[in-house]
Amino acid sequence: MMETRAVLLANEAMTKDIYKLKLHVPEIAAGVQGGQFVHLQVPGFSLRRPFTVADADEETITLIIRRQGKGTSALEQLNPGSELALLGPLGNGFTPFPGPGLLLGGGIGTAALTLFARRLGECTLVMGGKQAADLWLNQLPLPIGVALEFATEDGSKGFAGNLVQYAKKSLKPGMWVAACGPMPMLTGLQDLLLQRKIPGQFALEERMACGLGACRGCTCTTTKGNALVCKDGPVFAAEEVVFS
Numbered sequence: 001m002m003e004t005r006a007v008l009l010a011n012e013a014m015t016k017d018i019y020k021l022k023l024h025v026p027e028i029a030a031g032v033q034g035g036q037f038v039h040l041q042v043p044g045f046s047l048r049r050p051f052t053v054a055d056a057d058e059e060t061i062t063l064i065i066r067r068q069g070k071g072t073s074a075l076e077q078l079n080p081g082s083e084l085a086l087l088g089p090l091g092n093g094f095t096p097f098p099g100p101g102l103l104l105g106g107g108i109g110t111a112a113l114t115l116f117a118r119r120l121g122e123c124t125l126v127m128g129g130k131q132a133a134d135l136w137l138n139q140l141p142l143p144i145g146v147a148l149e150f151a152t153e154d155g156s157k158g159f160a161g162n163l164v165q166y167a168k169k170s171l172k173p174g175m176w177v178a179a180c181g182p183m184p185m186l187t188g189l190q191d192l193l194l195q196r197k198i199p200g201q202f203a204l205e206e207r208m209a210c211g212l213g214a215c216r217g218c219t220c221t222t223t224k225g226n227a228l229v230c231k232d233g234p235v236f237a238a239e240e241v242v243f244s
């Protein structure tokens with residue numbers, strides 16, 4: 001982990017509320033694993049914001065960001081050439097299990113899985129959303145071995161239904177799961193994985209202040225006791241997460 005500065009190379013809209021930042025920051029790009037995040041200083045704001053590294057090459061990282069509040073609205077306005085302070089790479093990453101992997105991303109949670117999918121080379125990566133217009137995954141170049149699938153609640157693209165329903169249909173013995181998304185999705189998936197004895201990992205989100213394990217502001221509950229999402233996670237074994 002290091003504190004450094006990045007230069008913004010590109011800032012592009014992907015959907016009506018999702019945009020992509022490409023940052024030149026070789027020190028972080030070189031060592032980042034799929035599922036790890038950076039803690040980015042938004043100019044004019046004192047608290048840094050956490051974002052997963054959605055893609056990386058030798059010198060650059062890509063963040064995929066959903067406009068949420070003041071910080072993410074300010075980032076969306078930045079022009080190429082802007083300099084940003086950041087910490088990273090932070091947290092742990094996903095670890096593959098043997099056998100075919102099914103990666104399930106609910107909405108912006110998909111950004112936590114894309115670098116992992118790239119590094120795996122062979123897997124199925126499914127993005128779920130309410131409707132086709134919310135889906136941005138096909139705008140990110142991924143290796144041919146990564147099979148892209150989609151699920152929409154209104155049936156306008158891909159499987160008609162949510163990702164828990166998709167997983168019920170698609171999970172076969174011998175497979176494993178990596179997932180990130182809203183709490184109801186992860187809760188439903190956890191039940192399914194436990195019923196079918198399928199191993200999995202979940203990337204969690206919590207509000208963060210320090211991002212370094214010092215403030216204890218990002219505590220979550222696991223079967224082993226309290227854990228810090230920034231330091232012990234954000235990736236946890238699926239069966240260990242205790243949802244409140």
Ligand SMILES: Cc1cc2nc3c(=O)[nH]c(=O)nc-3n(C[C@H](O)[C@H](O)[C@H](O)COP(=O)(O)OP(=O)(O)OC[C@H]3O[C@@H](n4cnc5c(N)ncnc54)[C@H](O)[C@@H]3O)c2cc1C
Nearest residue numbers: 049050051052065066068069070071072111205206207208
């Ligand atoms: C490990 C991790 C990875 C993440 N990766 C992504 C990503 O790849 N893409 C993406 O769009 N979003 C991601 N998020 C969520 C993102 O950090 C928040 O959407 C963002 O901080 C909101 O900032 P804001 O100023 O626009 O919102 P505001 O609501 O104005 O924020 C106010 C404060 O609350 C904090 N906050 C609000 N929502 C969250 C949240 N969900 N998680 C943590 N802090 C929050 C902000 O950091 C800020 O300090 C991630 C969160 C975590 C914990």
Ligand code: FES
Nearest residue numbers: 211213215216230
């Ligand atoms: S954000 Fe401070 S301990 Fe996790």
